[in-house]
Amino acid sequence: MNLRTAATGFVAFLLSVPALQGNDDWAFTYPSSNICALRGSTVEIRCNYKYPYANTVEKILWFTNKHNEPVDLKDDTDYTGRVEYSCFRHSCYRYSSCTGTCELIIKDLRQSDSAEYKFRITTNNGGALSGLPGVKLSVTDHRMEVIILPRPTSQNWLELECHRMCNLTGYRTYSMYTNWYRNEIQQRRQGLSYRFYINSEYRVSCAATGFKHLPSPSVYAPETPSVGGTPPGVIKEGSSVNLTCTSEANPVAKYTWSKVTTGHPPGHSVQGQQLSFHPIQSSDSGQYLCTAENDLGTKTSSPFSIDVKYAPKTPSVSVRPPGEIMEGGSVTLNCSSDANPAADHTWFRDNQPLHWEPRRPYTLDPVSSKDRGTYRCHAENQYGYLGSNSVFIDVLYAPKTPSVSVRPSGEIKEGGSVTLSCSSDANPAADYTWFREHGGSVEELGENYTISNITTELGGNYYCEARNAIGLQNSTLMFLNVTATPSSPSSGPTTVAAGTVAVLLATMLLVIFLWMRRKKASRKAPDQGGRPDTRQESPPCPVYDNVPALTNRSASAARRDSIEEQDDPHYPSIHFSRSKNQEVPRGFAGALVKSDHTEQVLYSAINLKRPKAVPE
Structure with a gap:
């Protein structure tokens, strides 16, 4: 059944399968349960109804499922000026039932008019009944569509079919006069289907003959995808980041994500229009590609870069060249730290900071023994800092001047x-x-x-x-x-000379002692009544060369002669015997006598004369 259409000549097709609700006394019949209409056209939705004879209809209305309660479309502001009812009663039988018809007319259809429409009767008994379910209306811009058939054996060819978009569910009505368009250029091929060689640059559509101005939506391969990330701005490690890929395509494209590895093809892929990082890690930094694909072709986006900012990871110190380090050579210390942005480095030797440029390796050229020690570095950027391991530099060098x-x-x-x-x-x-x-x-x-x-x-x-x-x-x-020491058996001539000097000193002390005693005795004699000493001093004893020491007998005789002397005090005379040509110092009891090989000590005899007894 054709319904009344707008001036444009568009036609809305109704499903002819009746819909019946109610009991023997009440009934609602919708000639069509699904209607497809073009935007801008006019559509009529009909309902045939029956109600008991004893009831009088007081109000009829149409409503949609857009509201929680039935609202008359004439009172709905979305339909103001576009809705009309055309209702009339057919017949009424006493003691039986009454029948009637009511049509809903919607002009200037909009896509927002797509909904389920229902008819409702209110009677004088206060009862109300609605026809459920209602009629589903679909409003579209196009009346034709291209269907992609499964690919044939050859994967490089694609077959399309042109369908009416407002056909009965499960039943297709084809136009034997269909024109095909590729990039808006009409092709020679006419008919329901179209087979062509796949090219991602093609856009293919169809239209009924005479309706070129109403073509179907084109089918085409994805356009170059674009990638966007949220949130925008600086990405810090630990935050959440989402990447979204969009591409115009018909049919809708499927999306695949991959990460670009330098010098290698893209690695592991992830399906979906969004790629999410919760949370993002420093290892996620890099370039990402989004590929959009459908049956007509494939397109890949430009690389999208993710630059994750993070504090330095644990730095490490390396030494070049490795091995033994000789004094005078050259050594370079490198501090490596994973950080973004790049870290500044501070060098330490034995925990003392060294003055060096913050991003240059530390160089020892030439190496000195003073450079021996433990080295480490400190890496820092605006997101944090961390210290490295320690490296001991052992400088080998020859001995310095010993002490x-x-x-x-x-x-x-x-x-x-x-x-x-x-x-x-x-x-x-x-x-x-x-x-x-x-x-x-x-x-x-x-x-x-x-x-x-x-x-x-x-x-x-x-x-x-x-x-x-x-x-x-x-x-x-x-x-x-x-x-040398005197007691040393190996003292030699030096020891002998030292002994001689000691003997001479002792003799001198003895002579001085006797002389002082004699002087004292001389002062005492006048006081004791004795006579003064008028005796002349005896001449000194003769000195003989090479006279041997006195024997015991001669010493006794000398003592007897001395006793016989007068009472005057007499003091000893010291006589020195010396060898030939040797000068003997006066006042010494002995002298050194040199021979060809040794030195000998010769002593002189000492005669002590005692004075006679002095009367008391």
Whole structure:
């Protein structure tokens, strides 16, 4: 059945399957349960109804499912000026039922008019009944559509069919006069289907003959996708980020995400129009591609970059070149830290900061022994900071000039013990060898060299040699001055001379003592009543060369002669015997006598005369 249409000549087709609701006395019949109409046209929706004879219809209305309660379309502002009812009663039988028809007319259809429409009767008994379910109206811009058939054996060809969009559900009505258009250019091919070679640049549509101005929506491959991210701006590690891919395509495209790996094809892919990171990690930084695909082709977006900002990860220190480090060479320390933006580096040696540019490797050129120590770096950016591991730089170098010390310090006496110590700054540690000047190695190894029971012959200059795998170095000379002792059996002529001097000193003291005693006795004599000493001083005893020492007998005779002397006090005379051509100092009890090989000490006889007894 054709319904009345708008001036444009468009026709709305009604489903002819009746819909019946109610009981024997009440009934609602919709000639069509689904209606498809073009935007801008006029549509009529009809309902045939029946109600009991005893009831009188007071109100009839049409309403939609857009509201919770039935609202008369004439009172609905969305339909103001576009809705009309055309209702009339057919017949009424006494003691039976009455029948009638009511049409809903909607002009200037809009896509928002798509809804389910229902008819309702209100009677004088206060009852109301609605025809359920109602009629579904679909308003569209086009009356034709292109259907893509499953691909044939060849994957490079595609077959399309042109369909009416307002056909009965499950039943197709085809137009035998269908024109096809590719990129808006009409093709020679006419008919229900169209087969063509796939090209992502093609846009294909169809239209009924004579209705070129009402073509179907075109089918086409996806356009180049665009990618957007939320939230915009700086992306910090730990935040949530969503990427969205959009592409115009018909049929609707399917989306695939992949991450670009430098020097490699895209890696693992993810399906869906959105790609989400909850939370985003530093490892998620990189470039992402979105691919949109449908049956007509594939397009890929430009790379979308994600730059995740984060604090430095644990820095590490590396040394170039690796291996042993020799003094005088060159060493570079690198501080590497994963950070975005790049971190500034601060260098430390033995926990003391070093002055160096913040983003340059630390260079030791040339390396010195003073550079030996533990190094580390500190990485920092505006999002945080972190310290590195520690690296020990062990600089190998030859021994520096050794220093020598002696224990005990001061005068070294013969017979004592002396220890020489040698020390030198070297890496690896040095081995030590001891030498005596003009005497070669003393065959002593080690840092210390001990000489026990030292003699004068062991005096002189000593030095040590410090040696390691890098080189060697000698110390300065250390002089040992050994002093001889009198008791030493090896004292020689020096010891004899010292003994002689001691004997002479003792003799002089004795002479002085006797002389002072004589002077005292002389002062006492007048006071005691004695006579003064008028005796002439005896001449000195004769001196004989090479006179042997006095015998016991001659000494006794001398004592007897002395007793017989007068009472005047007499004091000893000291006579010196000397060898030929040797001068003897006066007042000494002995003198050195030199022979061809030795020195001898000769003593003179000493006569002591006692004064006679003085009367009391």
